[in-house]
Amino acid sequence: MSDPREIALVVNDVRHARVVESRVNLADFLRHELGLFGTHVGCEHGVCGACTVLVDGASVRSCLMLAVQAGGKNVETIEGVAAADGASHPVQAALAKHHGLQCGYCTPGVVMTLIELGRENIGKPLGEAEIRHALSGNLCRCTGYQGIVDAGLDVFGAPADKGSET
């Protein structure tokens, strides 16, 4: 059951080599092995999206991926999102501006989902429906999604939509 394996991976531009039990999932590995507690666990069955991280640029539910599967890969988590000089990422700034978080438990997953959405649509303004669709795998019990969607529109929407009530 323990079956330990050696893995090496890059997390937020830092290389880590560790020995892990093969059954440990990536979320637990990030949190309890690397101390990156920003990735949250809300269901452990792939629905809530709180554990969303980017692996080689693609969003992944880290509760559904084993740590060993992330071996050799490049992982991005909420802790690596702000700029090196400490400046917030535009998505982070917009979530604060539009009250897109309350308890903050779903927030790291929301940020990672929105960052992926932005990278996939560089130069292409997004509408409210597209943003709502992209976020539909991130459960939030606090906000009713309104502030999150408004933050997404502010960063990725057409100029007319930015910060407005469509």
Next chain:
Amino acid sequence: MAGGTAGTLIGARTPRVEDARLLRGGGRFLDDIVVPGALEAVFFRSPVAHGLIRKIDVAAARALPDVRAVLTYDDLRPLLTSDRISLALPAAGIRFNVDPFVLARKEVCYAGEPIALIVATSRRVAEDAAGLIEIDIEPLPAVGDPVAGLDPGSPKARLDCPDNFVAKTGVDYGDIDHAFAAAAHVLRERFRLGKGGGFSIEPRGVVARYDPLEDRLTVWDSTQMPHRARAVLATCLGLSEQQTRVVAPDVGGGFGPKAVFHPEELAIPAAAMLLKQPVKWVEDRFESFTATVAERDQDWDMEAAFDAEGRLLGIRGRLCYDHGASTPYGIALPFNASTNMIGPYILPAFRVSIELCLTNKTPAAPTRGAGRPQGAYVMERLLDAMARKLGVPRDEIRRRNLIPADRMPYPIPVKQRDGSLMTYDSGDYPECQRRALAAAGWRDFPARQAAALREGRHIGLGLCNYVEGTGRGPFESASVRVNPSGQIVVTTGATAQGQGVHTMLAQIVGGELGVAPETILVQSGDTQTSPLGLGAFASRQAVTAGNAAKAAAVLVARKAKAAAAHLLEASPDDLELVDGAVRVRGVPGHRKTLTEIARSLAGAAGFSLPGGMAPGLAAASDFLTAGLTYTNGTHLAEVEVDHETGAVKILRYVVVHDCGTMINPMMVEGQIAGGVVHGIGMTLFEWMRYDEMAQPLTATFVDYLLPTSDVAPRIEIHHMESPTPLNPLGVKGAAESGVIGAPATIVSAIEDALAPFNVVIRDLPLTPAKLRALVRAGTKR
């Protein structure tokens, strides 16, 4: 944000002081707490809804390497002062208190009830060990339905109770018999209303550390009510309050269930004391479905009597509530539901008998709204039925019954928990409805509806008016201290689960002291920093903690001026507090900062304090409530219904809302939007299902659906502000209001959309399958 002249921050959309940390992964939630040497725990739970434990064999589990202990009731009982966890909240009408056991003793009364506790070096090992426990349970008949459970012939949900009829209460005022005798019309309706769990995205969790050197227990607990948890722990473990510290760290949403003390919150500290090592337990999502309290079905059988014009004369009936397997949080919920049913309407006579039934389900306790959404739903359904019967438009039937603004304050002959009469303090309910109808385009809607119908689309518009009693007492605490370093610290017995409590308090205190809110440190949720407190429930903290913090800040400002008068040799009347400094009016350079004043009030050995004042620039205050203050609102929803698939799409959602003076409108809107979407879930998606053996059938987010961003509509929010006379800030609560109006509004809209099919909706939730069945049962006109 800059500071400014004292008192100017009420009503500002101040950015939240919580956000910077949370946005960078810097929150410290329960599972982020690392206590060196901590063991990890897993509970072994009852697989059946009702049965007697014949035999439990934990030998194989104990023998697994890295397992430190497998504990059952008999192992923990020696540490406890009583057999059961004494939780009873005082309640008239309760026939017997059913306090839970820390672990099941012999009888198991719901699937998910904790039976054994496995403690190991890691959770993975503890889970392996749980799989090795062998148990033999003699099955007993289970009670799954609260109405059937009250039949004399019903099996018993618990063998330790005389029957299932755990409590009887009710509301009774006015001459109900006369109302029905004199009525031009009477109608009767029956409703079966489900409401699910809180389902905060962060599950529950507990970390406990017992320090033998100091003989002290520290418990980190994802609770809304750390002071209550401390009281229960101290009582059950035979400790003093001073030995017992409960800390609620960042809590990832509460919504009610985290206000309830659950058996795990005692089992984990007891295990830490027994094993002399810290122990951590974090709930998984399966447990949050089976072991965390939730709301359960309400069965309403109601009759309305009204005159020829549609004015209500009286309402009577019976409300039966499924209370699950024990009474961990009193019986207030159905009482709330029935008193909230009255809503913003004139109801001359009211009699409802409330019967609570024990069943073999996870114990019931309030979730966001706490019965009020169901009460509002029943009243609004009755009004829609009356409108149909009389051929009066739905807005008009309400207008005829709404309490006019000139009758405020409006007393209702219902006694509250604190013995006072239920009294609406302020508000203009007819105007609220008028604005909502105008905002949603009520008048033009029939034309739009007819046009849509010509295209084969069924659209409908629905509405609901409601009130919410907020700011439940008896008190909340706050203190404000300016440290000699200049740091301003606010402590409070209020607790934070995402509402923005820290921002709210920092905004109030910052306003009074003329400093920027983000420079103020707010400490909440810790019984060590605030010895007295109640915490988060009943939309109360802006009212109670907000006014306590204001009073404390006013005292600090006054003391700062008095001290500065000595230091500046000026008259206190000539001084003003601006930008964190006291200065002489008209001579801005002649000033003392709060830091300088705090330093001189900190004292120095042998020197006297300015003006012989008491030391320290600090004050504490407890705000005592003078009764509930009533928030109100009107919701309108426009929906499109596919009568073939039963799919409902919410096209538009309008809220006109009045919670008195708003401290931070941005946060009020966040509460409303979150509440509305919770109410949408309750109406259309969230359905906790059980089989006839009371076995839960929905225990994942795949089976039990929370509303997602693609089904949630945009919520358009308009404010009215009728300040309450009941507190100095004029504020009312806003945290549950959104959920109250949503079910009635959406169902009224769906009925309107499906009027061609004569669809009448009674039960909740309304899934597509149920809606299709109603369409089939209706007849196309």
